[in-house]
Amino acid sequence: MPELPEVEAIKVQLEKFLLNKKIVSIDVINRKVFQGDEKKLIGGLVKKVRRFGKVTSIDLSNGYSILTHVKLTGQYIYRGPELKSEILSKKVIGGIPGVHTHLIIKFDKGILYYNDVRRFGWIRVIKTSQVENEPFIKKLGPEPFKNLTFNIFEEILLKTKRNIKTLLMDQSKLSGVGNIYANDALWLAKIDPRRQADSLSSLEALSLFKAIEMVLKSGLKYGGASELAFVTPDGGEGQYQNYSLVYGHEGEICKSCKINKIEKFFLGGRGTYICPVCQK
DNA sequence: TGATATGTTATCTT
DNA sequence: CAAGATAACATATC
Numbered sequence: 001m002p003e004l005p006e007v008e009a010i011k012v013q014l015e016k017f018l019l020n021k022k023i024v025s026i027d028v029i030n031r032k033v034f035q036g037d038e039k040k041l042i043g044g045l046v047k048k049v050r051r052f053g054k055v056t057s058i059d060l061s062n063g064y065s066i067l068t069h070v071k072l073t074g075q076y077i078y079r080g081p082e083l084k085s086e087i088l089s090k091k092v093i094g095g096i097p098g099v100h101t102h103l104i105i106k107f108d109k110g111i112l113y114y115n116d117v118r119r120f121g122w123i124r125v126i127k128t129s130q131v132e133n134e135p136f137i138k139k140l141g142p143e144p145f146k147n148l149t150f151n152i153f154e155e156i157l158l159k160t161k162r163n164i165k166t167l168l169m170d171q172s173k174l175s176g177v178g179n180i181y182a183n184d185a186l187w188l189a190k191i192d193p194r195r196q197a198d199s200l201s202s203l204e205a206l207s208l209f210k211a212i213e214m215v216l217k218s219g220l221k222y223g224g225a226s227e228l229a230f231v232t233p234d235g236g237e238g239q240y241q242n243y244s245l246v247y248g249h250e251g252e253i254c255k256s257c258k259i260n261k262i263e264k265f266f267l268g269g270r271g272t273y274i275c276p277v278c279q280k
Numbered sequence: 281t282g283a284t285a286t287g288t289t290a291t292c293t294t
Numbered sequence: 295c296a297a298g299a300t301a302a303c304a305t306a307t308c
Contacts, residue, residue: 001285001287070287072286072288073304117304117306118304118306120304160297162297171287178287179287229306270285
């Protein structure tokens with residue numbers, strides 16, 4: 001769920017709420033999700049928040065960074081003086097703090113909670129200078145809007161016979177796209193997700209490249225998709241699920257041809273939605 | 281009650 | 295050997 005637009009929404013709000021605030025204490029409730037020495041973070045001021053694909057880095061003034069991946073159900077929720085009205089999505093199961101709260105960071109003003117029902121997410125303390133050398137970040141492929149050009153995209157497609165949808169979601173090939181936006185981009189480009197990546201014509205590849213940018217832009221515009229567990233640090237939800245093109249629309253009429261029903265099947269173990277007539 | 285949701289990785293297979 | 299396919303992770307929800 002949290003893909004490029006969702007993680008960007010987290011990044012933007014964390015920066016908005018935490019910039020220039022000082023960490024005064026850290027409570028690591030669950031070591032499973034936390035790696036490193038939290039004492040290194042105490043006293044640091046938040047100077048910048050960066051995003052690499054689906055990973056966020058909170059950079060501090062003391063040379064350390066908090067690198068974090070929320071995976072499927074990780075949630076960062078902030079409570080502090082600048083929240084005009086305190087909303088808390090019911091997707092925050094157990095509340096804050098609650099049974100699923102694994103980390104609490106207290107700032108001079110405000111508190112940040114990390115909740116994660118399934119505990120797949122992780123938080124790492126590393127030196128800021130090492131963020132870009134972190135193995136996870138190092139193996140990320142180029143990212144849309146950043147360093148993914150059409151030429152690079154086409155080269156990636158031609159290198160493999162894997163199905164195009166699985167390739168789009170492979171973070172080592174291109175970063176940021178997950179299941180929701182892969183489904184929507186392929187529908188928008190009218191390409192069957194089962195096609196071998198290297199079988200796409202140059203024109204089809206260009207259409208898909210543009211479609212990826214379009215659906216990601218739409219996701220960014222609506223603050224991400226909150227189908228499952230995604231919430232923003234202010235406690236609110238994204239709205240993209242109300243504007244998605246095919247993802248989650250099984251059995252509904254295709255928005256393009258307005259005739260055929262959207263079908264769902266599994267591809268690479270992931271839910272895949274298509275219009276069987278529009279997508280070739 | 282058991283099937284379902286998904287990001288990533290370890291492991292198995294071709 | 296390498297690329298690709300699949301299972302595993304954990305648990306709330308329907």
